[in-house]
Amino acid sequence: MCARIFSRGFHGRRQEPEDASRLPPGQYLVRDFPVLSAGPTPRTPLERWDFSLSGEVGQPRRWTWDEFRALPSEFVTRDIHCVTRWSKLDTLWEGVSVDTLxxxxxxxxxxxxxxCDGGYTTNLPLEDVTGGKAWVAFSYNGEPLEAAHGGPARLLVPHLYFWKSAKWVRGLTLSGHDEPGFWESAGYHNRGDPWQEQRYWGD
Amino acid sequence: MAGTAVLGRLTWQVGRVVNSMVETPRVKSLTLELPAWGGHRAGQHVDLRLTAEDGYQAVRSYSIASPPEVGSVVVTVERLDDGEVSPYLVDELRVDDQIEVRGPIGGYFVWEISQGGPLFLVSGGSGIVPLMAMIRHRLAGGSEVPIMLLYSSRSHDDVIYGTELEALAAMEGIRVVQTYTRVQPPGWEGYSRRIDESLLGDVAPPPGERPLIYICGPTALVEGVASSMVALGHEPTRIKTERFGPTGR
Known part of the structure; x- marks a missing residue:
């Protein structure tokens, strides 16, 4: 551990108190919606899109786009927090709850x-995606979800850092053991709770 | 998938600024001397932490510009006028000042000589920083992997590492192509538009050479270039992207 040092002449920009209480440690507010991804944006036509549940399940399930969209969906408004330190408040999504799936x-x-399309993976404890905590979202702000933001559908797990809300999601594999995903294998925290500031390995 | 970049816990350490170099009117390179630097890979970044007198802290990530072969860490920082941290780093921080650092961070947008090539590096603005670490790594490590760098700047005055790029362009196995999107120097006969698919078609190694492609810059550039490279027939799995959005870095 190092002794506290001060940055001569640094004052910083404090958040408004009403916003500050909603910001996890080390985050700052943005008004725009930054795009971050590790490779090209995949573009899967809806007629070839499906969503599946596989792994340790009694009977694997699969939905075409039309079948998926026929499932009951919910509107949810949540704050989102990216590990690169931006947070965005009151984002509005529509999606199918993972509980429904x-x-x-x-x-x-x-x-x-x-x-996901493009090969991205992320791992989560089942209890982080059940009990009304996660959705497969297909709409943002009342509009179909743009490809750059993960459309046609992305996972939405807003209580964890946003890399867990996998873009271009195509399914969930259920398992008895924990298997680190893409960023979780590349130095980022296995669970990613922003309120505990679990950014990197060992945090 | 990427290897492991960070082993164990990342702890904060106090670095000292040992050199400060003006790259452009908005960009500076800061050389940091760190007491316990475990090394890094080209393309990784560090977190820098500032602390105000009342204990308020702000942290942002910056790409490392220096290759793994040198002991100190160089970060190149662009001042974002509405930013909280970058104006301090560019305008206030001086040689001999202390700053807290942790890293290296990021195990995906990295290149090591052992990964081979050829490399096709595409950057806009300060997106060149992690790509320059890769080029410097190739030189410092004695590799002969062919590199093509395509670099988009608003004007000649906005070019980061300009002198070094001129020297690189004269080296065997390295090609540098620049485009100036807003203002071109007198007599400029090169590209003077944003990077588009036809420009990439002219410049990029053909898909048959299976280049490793790294793209870094603002979101619009990264989205456009990555999509165009896929359209030109390059394998999506050989394209790695990193973005510098206007998010207060």
Whole structure:
């Protein structure tokens, strides 16, 4: 540990108190919606899109786009927090709850890996995506979700850093063991709770 | 998938600024001497932390410009006028000042000589910083991997590492192509538009050479170039992107 040092002449920019209480440690507010991804934006036509549940499930499930869109959906307004330190308040999404997708599915698993077009993966404990905490979102701010922001559909797990809200998601693999995903294998925290500032390995 | 970049816990250490170099009117390179630097890979970044007298802290990430072969860490910082940290780093921080540092961070947008090539590097503005670390790594490590750098700047005055780029362009196995999107120097006969698919078609190594492609810059540039490279027939899995959005870095 190092002794506290001060940055001569640095004053910083404090947040408004009403915003500050909603900002996890080390985050700052943005009004725009930054785009971050590790490779080219995949563009899968809706007629070839599907969403599947596989792994340690009694019976794998698969929905075409039309079947997926026929499922009951919800509007949710949530604050989102990116590990690169920006946070955005009151973002409005529409999506299908992961609880709805798992409804009637028998499984013996404690973890999921979300898999995506483009090869991206992210791992989560099942309890972080159930109980009204996660959605497969297809709309942002009342409009179809843009490809650059993960459309046609992305995972939305707003209580964790936003890399867990995998863009271009195509399904969940349920498993009895935890398997680190893309960023989780590349130095980023396995769980990513912004309120505990779990950014990197060892945080 | 990428290897492991960060082993164990990243801890803060107090670095000292040992050199400060003006790159452009908006950009400075700061050389930091660190007591316990475990090394890094070209393309990784560090977190820098500022602390006000009342204890308020602000942290931002900056790409490392220096290659792994040198012991100190150089970051190149562009002043964003509405930023909280970058104006301080560019305008206030001086040689011998202390600053807290942790890293290296990021295990994906990296290149090591052992990964081979050829490399096709595309950058806009300060997006050149992690790519310059890769070029410097190739030189310092004695590699002969062919490199093509395509670099978009608003004007000649906005070019970062301009002198070094001129020297690089004269080296065997390295090509540098620049485009000036707003203001061109007198007599300029090169590209004078934003990077588009036809420009990439002219400049990029053909898909048959299977280049490793690294793209870094503002979102619009990165989105456009990555999509164009896929359209030109390059494998998406060989394209790595990193973005510098206007998000107060």
């Amino acid at each position: 798992l409804d009637g599915v028998e499984y013996d698993a404690e973890y999921v890996v979300a898999f």
